[in-house]
Amino acid sequence: MAHRTELAEIQTLDDGLRIVYLKGLITCGWALLVILPILAIRDVITALVGVAGASIVPFLIMRVVTISLVVVVLYGAKRWRSFQRRPLAVAWVLVSAMAVMVLWTIARLGGASSPVFGGLITVFAGWAYLFPAGWRQTTAIGSAIFVGYLVVIALGDGAAALRDPRTAAQCAMILGGVAIAAFANHAYTEGERGRLDALLTERKLAGLDPLTGCLNRRAIDERFRAEVGRAERFGGSLSCLMVDIDDFKRINDRFGHQAGDDTLRRTARVLLEAVGRDGVVGRWGGEEFFVVLPETSAGAAVVLANEIRRRLSLQIPAQGEAEVELTVSIGVSSTNDGGALTASRATVRSELVGRADSAMYLAKRSGKDQVVVAVQEVDPTRPPTAISVPAATPWLVPVEETDGRWLERVGLVGYDWLAALACALSLLYVPMDLLLGRFLGDERSMAVGVIGHLGIAGTLVACWYAVRHSHWLSQRIMPLHLVTAGATAVAASVISLHFGGVESPYFVGVMLFTLVFSFTIPGGAKWGAPLMALMTLSWPLTALVVASTPVSPVALLIRSTIILVLALICGFAHTNLHRVRRERALVRSRLSRLAMMDGLTGAQNRRGFVTRLDEELARAAQRDLELSLVVIDLDHLKQINDRHGHLRGDEALQLVAEVIRRNIRAIDLFGRLGGDEFALALPGTSLAGAEALARRLCDEIANSAVAVGDGMREPLSASFGVSSTRPGASTREELQQRADEALYVAKGAGRGLVALSDGTPRLAASQKAALRSPRS
Numbered sequence: 001m002a003h004r005t006e007l008a009e010i011q012t013l014d015d016g017l018r019i020v021y022l023k024g025l026i027t028c029g030w031a032l033l034v035i036l037p038i039l040a041i042r043d044v045i046t047a048l049v050g051v052a053g054a055s056i057v058p059f060l061i062m063r064v065v066t067i068s069l070v071v072v073v074l075y076g077a078k079r080w081r082s083f084q085r086r087p088l089a090v091a092w093v094l095v096s097a098m099a100v101m102v103l104w105t106i107a108r109l110g111g112a113s114s115p116v117f118g119g120l121i122t123v124f125a126g127w128a129y130l131f132p133a134g135w136r137q138t139t140a141i142g143s144a145i146f147v148g149y150l151v152v153i154a155l156g157d158g159a160a161a162l163r164d165p166r167t168a169a170q171c172a173m174i175l176g177g178v179a180i181a182a183f184a185n186h187a188y189t190e191g192e193r194g195r196l197d198a199l200l201t202e203r204k205l206a207g208l209d210p211l212t213g214c215l216n217r218r219a220i221d222e223r224f225r226a227e228v229g230r231a232e233r234f235g236g237s238l239s240c241l242m243v244d245i246d247d248f249k250r251i252n253d254r255f256g257h258q259a260g261d262d263t264l265r266r267t268a269r270v271l272l273e274a275v276g277r278d279g280v281v282g283r284w285g286g287e288e289f290f291v292v293l294p295e296t297s298a299g300a301a302v303v304l305a306n307e308i309r310r311r312l313s314l315q316i317p318a319q320g321e322a323e324v325e326l327t328v329s330i331g332v333s334s335t336n337d338g339g340a341l342t343a344s345r346a347t348v349r350s351e352l353v354g355r356a357d358s359a360m361y362l363a364k365r366s367g368k369d370q371v372v373v374a375v376q377e378v379d380p381t382r383p384p385t386a387i388s389v390p391a392a393t394p395w396l397v398p399v400e401e402t403d404g405r406w407l408e409r410v411g412l413v414g415y416d417w418l419a420a421l422a423c424a425l426s427l428l429y430v431p432m433d434l435l436l437g438r439f440l441g442d443e444r445s446m447a448v449g450v451i452g453h454l455g456i457a458g459t460l461v462a463c464w465y466a467v468r469h470s471h472w473l474s475q476r477i478m479p480l481h482l483v484t485a486g487a488t489a490v491a492a493s494v495i496s497l498h499f500g501g502v503e504s505p506y507f508v509g510v511m512l513f514t515l516v517f518s519f520t521i522p523g524g525a526k527w528g529a530p531l532m533a534l535m536t537l538s539w540p541l542t543a544l545v546v547a548s549t550p551v552s553p554v555a556l557l558i559r560s561t562i563i564l565v566l567a568l569i570c571g572f573a574h575t576n577l578h579r580v581r582r583e584r585a586l587v588r589s590r591l592s593r594l595a596m597m598d599g600l601t602g603a604q605n606r607r608g609f610v611t612r613l614d615e616e617l618a619r620a621a622q623r624d625l626e627l628s629l630v631v632i633d634l635d636h637l638k639q640i641n642d643r644h645g646h647l648r649g650d651e652a653l654q655l656v657a658e659v660i661r662r663n664i665r666a667i668d669l670f671g672r673l674g675g676d677e678f679a680l681a682l683p684g685t686s687l688a689g690a691e692a693l694a695r696r697l698c699d700e701i702a703n704s705a706v707a708v709g710d711g712m713r714e715p716l717s718a719s720f721g722v723s724s725t726r727p728g729a730s731t732r733e734e735l736q737q738r739a740d741e742a743l744y745v746a747k748g749a750g751r752g753l754v755a756l757s758d759g760t761p762r763l764a765a766s767q768k769a770a771l772r773s774p775r776s
Contacts, residue, residue: 016196021087022077024131028094029074031126031572035565036067042561046554058108066101069094091131098123099145103152115555117170118508118562120145121177125515126569128181128188138185142178149174165439166505169432173508176428180512183421184519188577195584209283210605211261212268217650218599220282220290227280227294228349231335239301239334241291242356243271243308246327246368248287249638253744257673261606263326267312274308285641285649286675288360290353298334298373305330305371313369327369331360334374354645361642406585410522411477412467418481418520419464422488425512426457429495436499445498452495456488481521485531488513489538496539497546502555510539511566518570524578528571536560536567598672600650601657609671613681613732616669620683620725628690628724630680631739632660632697635717635751637676644708652706652716659700663693679739687724687758694720694754702752717752719743724758 040063047056073094076083083090102119109116124142127133150171153161161167209216215223224240231238245251245267252260264287271281271289284290293301312326333356335348355374363372430453437446463484467473473480492513496506514535521531540560543551596608604612613629620627634656641649653676660670660678669681682690698720705713721743723735738757745763746755755763 013193013196013200016199017192018085018087020192020196021091021131022084025087025091025094026074026077027572027576028091028126028131029070029077031569032070032094032098033067033074035568036063036070038561038565038568039063042557045557059105062101062104066097069097088131088133091127095123095127095141098126099148103145103148106149107152107156113166115503115505115507115559115562117149117174117505118511118559119565120149120174121181121508121511121515122562122566122569124178125181125184125566126573128185131185133185134189135182135186138182139178142175142181146171146174146178165435169436170505170508172428172432173505173512176425176512177508177515180421180425180515184515184573187519188573188580191577191580191584195580195587198584198587209268210607212264212283214268214272214289215280215282216599217282217284220280220284220292223280223282224290224292224349224353227292228352230294232348236295237297237335238352239293239296239298239332240352240356241289241293241301241305241308242284242331242333242353242360243267243289243291243305244329244360244364245287246329246364252674256740257606257677260674266326267328270308270311274304274311286637290356296334298332301332301334302371302373305332309369309371329360329363329368330371331356331358331363332371332373333359357645406582407522408475408477410581410585411481412474414520414522415464415467415477415481415484418484418516419460421516421520422513423457423460425516426453426460429453429509433499448498449495452491456491460484460488478521478523478527481517481523482527482530482534485513485517485521486534486538488517489535490542493539493542494546497543502543502551502559507539507559507563510535511563514563514566514570518574519577521574522578522581523574524582525575528574528578531574532567532571535570536564539563601653601672601678602661603657603678604669604671606671606673609669609673609679609681610732612669612671616681616683617725617732617735625684626686626724626726627735628682628685628687628722629735629739630682630690630694631673631721631736631743632656632678632680632694633719633721633743633747634676634678635719635747640706640708640714644706644714648706648708648714652714655704655706656701656716656718659704660697663697663700685724687722687726687756690722690724691754691756694722698752698754719746719751720754721746721761722754722756726758 040060043056043059073090077087102116102123105116105119106114124145127141128138150162153167227238245263248260248263251263267289271291275281275291278293280292282290309328309330312328333352359372359374363370430450433446433449433453437443437449467477467480489510492509496504496509499506517531517535521527540556543556596604598605616627634652637649637652640652656678660680664670664680667683671679673679698718701716701718705715708714721739723738723742725735742755742757742761745761746753749763753763755761
């Protein structure tokens with residue numbers, strides 16, 4: 001839980017990686033606390049059965065010293081800031097200590113003939129899995145350990161030992177382990193970096209308005225709260241601008257919503273350029289922006305506001321945009337504008353926003369295209385606007401994928417990598433089979449090795465081809481992973497036993513296949529535990545069954561322990577990699593939702609709705625189905641905002657959205673097109689069916705009201721425009737244009753009505769008798 005809390009506070013990718021390094025260091029420490037006692041127990045057992053030339057005391061001392069170092073590292077990672085700031089440097093020290101321990105053990109236990117050389121693979125495999133360091137550092141660690149091994153062999157057995165084919169085979173296996181560990185580290189690094197980058201992007205998108213690139217309502221409130229607190233603590237001025245685009249509704253009605261979107265983007269661009277890094281710009285409502293100016297007096301804020309107004313009036317539309325005259329009304333409030341602000345931070349924020357809002361409306365009533373500075377009680381008849389942000393809507397919370405579809409997709413990709421890497425590993429063993437077979441003079445073992453490794457590669461290719469061309473197999477990819485792992489491990493064990501029996505260096509081949517399977521197979525503990533059990537038990541069980549000569553208990557124990565240690569490391573890594581991959585997928589799923597959802601109402605935003613509408617239109621055309629579009633405009637939202645504040649306007653939008661959501665099907669599309677406009681796409685629904693739904697929604701919204709305080713309620717109404725793809729096939733633009741034309745008919749006839757368009761816009765027959773004049 002603490003790790004998740006820290007991740008929630010990261011500001012940059014480097015901050016996130018530092019936390020990941022620290023977590024990897026702690027995980028590595030706990031893994032060693034499990035592994036080192038196992039090695040100590042093995043040392044005691046081998047001493048009891050007798051190993052010539054080896055004393056148990058130095059080994060036990062070395063284990064105790066290493067365990068003490070691990071305890072210090074774990075304590076420092078939790079308590080010491082120097083460790084927490086430099087986790088990668090501490091990890092280097094820990095890995096170096098482990099490498100020295102393994103190399104010293106090799107020197108004490110037989111040099112070139114020691115089976116402990118397989119322990120070197122566990123060292124850099126653990127590093128590669130637990131620290132997203134990238135190719136360079138992983139390769140550097142592996143190369144240093146490899147050189148250390150050569151030095152130990154040369155010093156212990158002489159330079160002649162380096163020319164022994166068995167030593168060459170061991171070196172080739174170590175290099176193969178380095179390469180596989182580098183692949184594993186690359187997968188882990190990309191997974192962690194992608195997850196952290198997605199988290200940062202999610203945080204950024206969660207605070208941005210997708211249309212304008214400014215902060216959204218929630219984010220600007222958070223920044224405003226912080227700036228008010230800073231001004232309260234350190235003194236200094238704090239100013240605010242409330243910017244409203246003049247006649248924005250007329251721009252939408254005359255030129256269309258695309259021109260309205262272009263106007264919003266142009267306004268946001270000018271605001272961001274004018275304010276620069278000294279201020280914060282947020283989109284407050286449909287066509288309103290809020291600017292926070294720390295350390296800015298009222299006079300300086302007025303100068304900036306007039307500069308913004310001048311720049312906007314000079315804006316030249318980009319090619320393809322409507323030539324819309326752009327003017328704004330701006331209200332300015334400040335902590336030194338003469339108003340008596342209370343000491344309460346919440347009240348300060350409320351008064352600043354309310355006074356800027358009132359000043360902006362005074363500018364609009366005075367002729368628009370003006371800047372008005374707030375003084376205390378600019379408009380006594382209009383209460384201050386309370387700054388408040390609606391709570392997150394539950395339908396924006398992503399549902400975790402528990403149906404196995406994600407695991408199936410990742411498993412298919414993992415099987416591709418498994419087949420490629422395992423085939424490459426098998427083919428690399430063929431020259432070693434030939435080399436050792438010639439050196440040992442064992443033609444039978446050489447033939448078994450070559451045929452066996454070629455058989456493994458061919459079988460993996462055949463399985464991969466079958467998976468890619470069989471729907472039945474692709475749906476059972478995780479059991480197939482386990483079957484493939486078990487069969488490969490047994491085959492590799494049989495081949496290793498033909499080259500020198502239990503004491504063959506080829507037992508490391510099982511370790512290398514364990515590495516490959518552990519980072520290419522997803523699934524977490526549910527699939528990782530059986531996988532590691534298969535890979536751990538395959539070699540000793542095969543040795544007991546297949547070996548033609550009596551098995552040496554000491555040789556079996558030493559090699560099995562090394563395989564077990566690597567399997568434990570891979571088990572830690574497998575679970576961690578699965579978590580990283582899953583979290584990355586979930587964050588990307590949330591990013592997709594954020595990019596396509598309106599944070600206030602939970603409906604799809606304009607981009608998401610248009611994207612889904614295009615898909616549904618293509619599906620309807622392919623299947624010769626009818627599709628209807630309903631455009632909904634909430635009447636007099638501007639008046640609710642003016643009279644009662646934006647909080648009540650937000651509540652009205654949420655109430656309308658909830659009414660719509662209760663009355664539509666799961667297959668229907670629901671989006672918010674703009675400030676007070678919604679849209680419904682109804683697949684497989686005729687114009688008459690869409691009309692019936694629109695009338696039901698119209699009546700239910702007319703029976704709804706928003707509480708505005710003092711027991712008063714503001715009634716709501718909405719106008720509806722309905723169009724359909726019949727008669728004749730329609731493009732999205734044609735469908736939207738017809739619905740918009742019908743909507744304007746409904747609004748022009750008195751609002752709170754439903755109008756249809758099947759080529760010519762007209763009021764619904766049942767609504768003609770319900771005409772009423774617009775509200776004042």
